Amino acid sequence: MSEVQLSTGEVKTWLEKQTGSTLTPVQIQAQKQRDEMQKALLSLTDASKMLLDNSAKEIEKRNMKVYNRARALNKLAHLFIERIRKLNVPDKVSYDSLNIFAQEIQKALAVTEVDIRNWFPRISPFFIIDRRKFLALYEKTKLAFNALNEFLTKEYVKTKTLEKTFHLTEELQGLEKQLVEVEQQKTNLRNDVLRIDQEITVQEQQTAGQKGKVMLEQLRQVETEAEALNNELKHALRHLQKPFIKMQALAMSGGGAYLTPDELKKVGEYLENPFEATLTEETGCQLLKEILQKLSRLMREDKLKLKDDKARKAEQAVEEILKRDSLASIQGRCVEVSARKKQLTDSPEMEEAKRSLSLFQQQIEQLKVRKANLEVDERIKGNARDDLLEKIRNHKKAIEANILSFLGKQVQIK
Numbered sequence: 001m002s003e004v005q006l007s008t009g010e011v012k013t014w015l016e017k018q019t020g021s022t023l024t025p026v027q028i029q030a031q032k033q034r035d036e037m038q039k040a041l042l043s044l045t046d047a048s049k050m051l052l053d054n055s056a057k058e059i060e061k062r063n064m065k066v067y068n069r070a071r072a073l074n075k076l077a078h079l080f081i082e083r084i085r086k087l088n089v090p091d092k093v094s095y096d097s098l099n100i101f102a103q104e105i106q107k108a109l110a111v112t113e114v115d116i117r118n119w120f121p122r123i124s125p126f127f128i129i130d131r132r133k134f135l136a137l138y139e140k141t142k143l144a145f146n147a148l149n150e151f152l153t154k155e156y157v158k159t160k161t162l163e164k165t166f167h168l169t170e171e172l173q174g175l176e177k178q179l180v181e182v183e184q185q186k187t188n189l190r191n192d193v194l195r196i197d198q199e200i201t202v203q204e205q206q207t208a209g210q211k212g213k214v215m216l217e218q219l220r221q222v223e224t225e226a227e228a229l230n231n232e233l234k235h236a237l238r239h240l241q242k243p244f245i246k247m248q249a250l251a252m253s254g255g256g257a258y259l260t261p262d263e264l265k266k267v268g269e270y271l272e273n274p275f276e277a278t279l280t281e282e283t284g285c286q287l288l289k290e291i292l293q294k295l296s297r298l299m300r301e302d303k304l305k306l307k308d309d310k311a312r313k314a315e316q317a318v319e320e321i322l323k324r325d326s327l328a329s330i331q332g333r334c335v336e337v338s339a340r341k342k343q344l345t346d347s348p349e350m351e352e353a354k355r356s357l358s359l360f361q362q363q364i365e366q367l368k369v370r371k372a373n374l375e376v377d378e379r380i381k382g383n384a385r386d387d388l389l390e391k392i393r394n395h396k397k398a399i400e401a402n403i404l405s406f407l408g409k410q411v412q413i414k
Contacts (some may be wrong), residue, residue: 003410008176011399011413012169018407019162026159030093033148037105038089040137040144045084047134052077054130069123073130076119083108094167095160099152105145112138165402172395172413179388186381189374196371203364216353222341226275229334233274236320236327239313240295244271246304247295256303258294267291278331279338285327292318 006014051073058070087104090097116138120131237244244267251257251264259267266287269277281287296318298304299311306314320326396413403411 003412005412005414007414008172011172012166015166015169015403018409023159023162026156027093027163029151030095030098030156033151034090034093034098034101037101037144037148040141041084041087041089041105043137044141045081047137048077048080048084051127051130051134052081054127058126066126069126072119073123073127076115079115080112083112095152095156095163098148098156102145102149102152106149109142109145161402162406165399165406168395168399168402172392172399175388175392175395179385179392182381182385182388186378186385189378189381193371193374193378196367196374200364200367200371203360203367206360216357219341219344222337222344225337226334226341229330229337230273230275233278233327233330233334236330237270237274237317239310239317241271242310243295243299243304243306243314246306247298250298250303257298259291263287263291263294275334278327278334281331283331284325285321285331288327289322292322
């Protein structure tokens with residue numbers, strides 16, 4: 001069996017040529033059946049309105065012999081009219097739409113049959129002519145329905161697959177159009193992401209330039225010096241770390257560490273950031289020396305319970321500070337570095353540099369947020385594209401299978 005190669009745009013035209021003589025007459029007949037059914041329902045609606053009008057006239061006369069029956073017929077006519085009104089006559093005829101229409105009619109006729117059987121005998125002997133007119137049109141409506149249903153089950157159902165295939169070809173063209181649009185949107189989003197990447201690069205270069213200004217560079221150098229001094233102090237006080245912690249714990253537990261509140265606070269400062277601690281000291285770190293004298297006493301009294309090696313190293317460190325004033329030089333450098341840092345940070349030029357830097361950073365953050373949002377949209381479009389590709393593949397397979405089953409021809413849709 002030779003295989004026919006068709007593009008999406010060619011399938012419908014090719015299928016029309018292959019099946020026009022089969023499908024077109026059936027579709028014409030389907031429209032005719034729809035029209036006949038609609039005409040019968042309109043006639044039945046007119047007959048129901050006649051029942052409604054004539055029963056209303058009798059109700060107005062207040063003739064007690066007819067009154068109750070007229071009210072019953074009036075209510076029944078309302079039900080008939082409303083029931084027919086709810087039926088949806090398909091504008092575009094297809095097997096599915098006409099089949100749904102027939103099912104709705106069948107349900108409406110079944111309920112109406114019950115109403116006629118239950119209520120028309122109770123209305124007798126009044127409204128005989130009106131009821132006969134209605135019943136005659138009702139029977140014609142049932143005949144029209146039977147003709148429609150027979151056409152659906154015997155003739156139209158044979159072309160159901162073919163009609164469905166035409167519908168699939170139209171959907172396929174729509175899906176491929178959507179695919180082109182989604183891919184274009186995804187491309188536009190990718191271009192927007194790349195453009196924002198370039199903007200971020202430019203902003204970061206400008207930020208780097210701003211950071212390289214003399215004032216900011218000087219501030220960074222001073223901060224580096226301050227960090228180096230802090231590390232130097234930590235090294236000088238390294239053997240006092242453990243004794244200070246034990247001394248602090250002893251004082252806080254009320255164990256008699258001989259510390260005043262200010263001294264206890266200062267111990268914490270030296271443990272956390274010795275650079276900052278020296279800045280609030282008098283020249284020569286007098287408060288620290290007082291603390292060390294009390295620490296030396298605690299060690300002599302063995303209140304800190306230090307190991308011999310740690311106690312020995314702590315005593316050497318205390319001696320270096322108290323007798324040789326080993327921290328005096330470092331403290332002087334800390335004060336000098338702190339003064340230079342304050343001078344830089346308090347200058348108008350530094351404030352302007354910081355404002356500019358902050359603005360650049362805000363702009364970069366905003367660009368990054370926009371980029372992240374665009375990337376989310378891009379992923380969504382990517383998922384939509386994948387879904388469309390899957391639907392297109394499934395539609396092509398279904399059309400190819402339907403053509404093979406109906407026409408016995410092998411078709412591949414490119």
